Amino acid sequence: MMASTHTPSALPSDSATDDVAKLAAAAAAAQAAESAEAEAYEKTHVHGVYEAIAPHFSATRYKPWPAVASFLQSRPPGAVGLDVGCGNGKYLGLNPSVYMVGSDRSASLVALANSRGRQLQDQHVQGAKKRITQGELDATAGTGGESGGAAVATEVLVADGLSLPFRERAADFVICIAVIHHMSTRTRRQEAIRHLLRCVRTGEAGQPGGQILVYVWALEQGNSRRGWEEGGEQDLLVPWVLKSQQKQPKQPKQRKGQKGTQDQDTSGVAASNNSGEAPPPPPAAAAAAEATAGLTAATAKSDQGHTDPVFKRYYHLYRKGELEEDVLAAGGAVITSGYERDNWWVVAANEPLPSQST
Amino acid sequence: MKVLTLNFLTCAVKSCKSSSDSFPLHPKDAELASDDVEVNPELLVNLLPRLDWKALKTTSTELGFPQLPDSPPTIDELQSDDKLLKDLHSLLMETNLMEGKLVCGVCGHEYAVREGIPNFLLPSHLV
Numbered sequence: 001m002m003a004s005t006h007t008p009s010a011l012p013s014d015s016a017t018d019d020v021a022k023l024a025a026a027a028a029a030a031q032a033a034e035s036a037e038a039e040a041y042e043k044t045h046v047h048g049v050y051e052a053i054a055p056h057f058s059a060t061r062y063k064p065w066p067a068v069a070s071f072l073q074s075r076p077p078g079a080v081g082l083d084v085g086c087g088n089g090k091y092l093g094l095n096p097s098v099y100m101v102g103s104d105r106s107a108s109l110v111a112l113a114n115s116r117g118r119q120l121q122d123q124h125v126q127g128a129k130k131r132i133t134q135g136e137l138d139a140t141a142g143t144g145g146e147s148g149g150a151a152v153a154t155e156v157l158v159a160d161g162l163s164l165p166f167r168e169r170a171a172d173f174v175i176c177i178a179v180i181h182h183m184s185t186r187t188r189r190q191e192a193i194r195h196l197l198r199c200v201r202t203g204e205a206g207q208p209g210g211q212i213l214v215y216v217w218a219l220e221q222g223n224s225r226r227g228w229e230e231g232g233e234q235d236l237l238v239p240w241v242l243k244s245q246q247k248q249p250k251q252p253k254q255r256k257g258q259k260g261t262q263d264q265d266t267s268g269v270a271a272s273n274n275s276g277e278a279p280p281p282p283p284a285a286a287a288a289a290e291a292t293a294g295l296t297a298a299t300a301k302s303d304q305g306h307t308d309p310v311f312k313r314y315y316h317l318y319r320k321g322e323l324e325e326d327v328l329a330a331g332g333a334v335i336t337s338g339y340e341r342d343n344w345w346v347v348a349a350n351e352p353l354p355s356q357s358t
Numbered sequence: 359m360k361v362l363t364l365n366f367l368t369c370a371v372k373s374c375k376s377s378s379d380s381f382p383l384h385p386k387d388a389e390l391a392s393d394d395v396e397v398n399p400e401l402l403v404n405l406l407p408r409l410d411w412k413a414l415k416t417t418s419t420e421l422g423f424p425q426l427p428d429s430p431p432t433i434d435e436l437q438s439d440d441k442l443l444k445d446l447h448s449l450l451m452e453t454n455l456m457e458g459k460l461v462c463g464v465c466g467h468e469y470a471v472r473e474g475i476p477n478f479l480l481p482s483h484l485v
Contacts, residue, residue, distance in 0.1 A: 078404015080366065097398075099405060101363050107477065114475055125394050152451075155363045159478035163485060165370040165469075167381055167410070 031187075038184045045237065045314035046182040047105055053240055053311055054108035058088035067340045068177055069094060071213045071347065079172035082199055084161055085179030089113025093120055093153030100152060101166075103159040110156045117153030124151065161192045164199065171199045174212045178343075181216040181316045184235070186326070189316065193330035193348075202350045209349045211335065214327070219317035221342045228317060237312040318344050359474050362450040364417050365409055369462035370469075370478040379463035382413040385420055386468065388458035395451045402447055403433055418449060 050057065068091060075081060077097040086092060086102030087109050093100070104110045159165050161179060174196045183189045193214065200210025221228045324334050327348045337346040367383055374380040411430040418426050436443055459468040460476055467484060469476050 076404070078401050078408070080405070080408050097401060099362065099401065101366060103478075105479075107475075110475055111473075114473070121393065121395065125396060152360075154474070155360060157359070157367075157476045157478060159370060160480070160485075163370040163372070163478070163480050165367050165476075165478040167366050167368045168375060170366055170408070170410075172408070 034185065035188070038188055041184050042182065042314065045184075045312065049240065049311040049313045050106040051108050053242055054106060054112060056242055057240070058109065058112045064090060064094060065177065065215065065340060065343070067338065067345055068175060068213065068215065071173075071175065072098070075173055080170065082166060082171050082174045084164065084174060084176045084196060084199075086110075086113055086156060087178075089116050089153055089156060091175060091177065092117060092156070093151030096151035098172075099155075101155040101157070103157050103161075103164065103166075105158070105160055107158045110158050113156045114154060117156065120151055120153050162188065162195060164195050166199045168198050169201050169210075172201060172210045174199050174210070175215075176212065177215040178217065180214060180326075181318065182314060183316065184314055190326045190329045193326055193332065197330060197332050197348070197350050200350065203352065211347055211349050212332070213345065213347050214323065215343050215345045216318045216323055217315055218339065218342050218344045219319045220339075224342050226342075230319065232317075234317045234319065236315050236317065238315050240311045240313060242309045242311060320344070359455045359471060359476055360451060361414075361417060361421070361453045361455070362405070362409075364455065364460075365414050365450075367460070367476070369464060369467065370480055371462065371465050371467060371484050374462055374464040377464045380465075381410070382417050383460035383462060383469070385417070385455060386459040386461050388421060389456050390421065391454045391456045391474075392448075393452050393454055395447070397444065397447050398451075399437070399443060402443060402450070403436055405450075406430060406433060406436060414450075421453070421455075423449065 072081075072091060072095045075095060075098045079098045081098055081100045083089075083091050083100055083102040086104050087106075089102050089112070091100070092102050092113065102110075102113055104113070157165070161176075161183075176192075176196055180189050180192050183192055193212075196212045196214065200212060203209030219228055219232060219234055220230050320339075323344045323346050324337055327334055327346055331351060332348040333351050335347045335349055337344070339345070364382060364385075367381075368375065369380040369383065371380075409430065411426075415426040415428070418424075431439070431442055431446075436446070454474055455471055455476075456474045458471050460471060461468050465484070467480075469478055471477075
């Protein structure tokens with residue numbers, strides 16, 4: 001586990017004193033150091049990677065997860081929702097009768113989400129003018145389409161999940177899909193959930209509060225070819241192979257029987273023969289700098305079109321029950337939770353539980 | 359970024375959030391653009407109770423639009439007054455902040471807005 005490797009190195013060696021204040025200060029310093037280290041680590045092994053693979057990543061992300069789609073479709077008309085870690089914005093506008101704002105740490109993905117949203121909006125306006133059939137519109141917009149309203153999918157911004165700019169207790173719901181597993185310590189993962197909970201309305205007498213939907217990658221993936229299972233290593237670097245798009249005289253032989261897949265994180269992993277590896281030793285600044293250099297080198301290679309560069313993203317794979325534990329630790333109450341195709345998900349609200357749970 | 363969205367945004371700095379002056383953020387050097395968006399009366403009516411009207415009034419004035427009344431219209435007023443509905447739609451859904459800055463009233467930090475996308479990533483000293 002990363003947390004255990006962080007702490008000893010971050011603690012000053014001369015803090016062995018009975019002075020309580022000194023100990024507390026040391027602990028605070030250690031925590032700050034650990035948090036800074038974790039941040040630097042994620043910068044290299046998460047943020048940098050997404051910036052580099054954004055267009056390729058986005059091209060493989062267009063099919064919504066069923067549990068997410070049904071959560072969004074069941075929100076009441078006029079509900080205000082946030083999508084924290086919206087990526088290319090595939091969930092924005094899925095339900096045209098709600099208003100959604102998306103945020104992501106990656107400026108490149110946010111720009112893609114924004115132009116995607118603009119296209120949807122323009123199509124809708126033109127569509128309305130031409131009075132094209134609802135069916136045609138649905139096909140382009142990918143919406144459920146029971147409402148005639150324009151889907152709002154343009155509202156996106158760049159923000160960090162641990163420094164969100166949303167007015168507190170204002171949203172009716174928040175979704176956070178395949179994001180929190182990129183945080184490299186448990187403290188940060190729980191803190192991220194706390195931030196989501198802070199965005200949604202609290203329940204009042206007779207009125208249920210806002211809900212959050214969190215989706216993370218599962219350790220238990222017995223039916224997937226990745227070979228991850230109960231009891232395995234939970235903190236991994238998962239390769240993403242960036243297939244070069246430029247014309248190549250002859251297609252390098254594709255790996256056996258791998259079909260291009262449409263959804264989460266299969267294409268990167270599928271393209272690699274190993275199923276992820278344990279992360280390197282504690283992410284000291286030097287190591288991070290080195291890794292950044294490595295990342296650049298890999299990109300440079302692709303420019304010559306010889307090799308497909310491989311980017312490695314950090315993941316924490318959640319074991320059964322861990323997501324619920326993190327929600328409780330963040331001060332939330334679990335409403336429902338489940339497993340869907342290699343992922344754990346949870347719907348939660350702020351304590352106290354809304355009188356009627358959905 | 360639609361004016362409606364500004365009604366849900368505040369400063370990203372932790373220590374600012376407890377102060378009411380961090381909301382709404384103040385547009386600076388704002389360049390606006392107007393979009394053609396189909397009116398969705400149901401959406402607007404349902405959004406009404408979710409708005410912070412006082413903040414919307416501030417934003418609207420700061421962007422140079424005519425003064426909004428002190429209190430929001432009732433749902434009945436909105437449903438029965440077509441002009442009111444259209445005006446509100448135009449302000450909330452069609453008016454976009456494309457370029458400029460959003461400034462926090464507490465810490466003074468300026469968040470850049472480019473091509474309609476605000477950037478709330480903080481410099482390390484503000485995290």
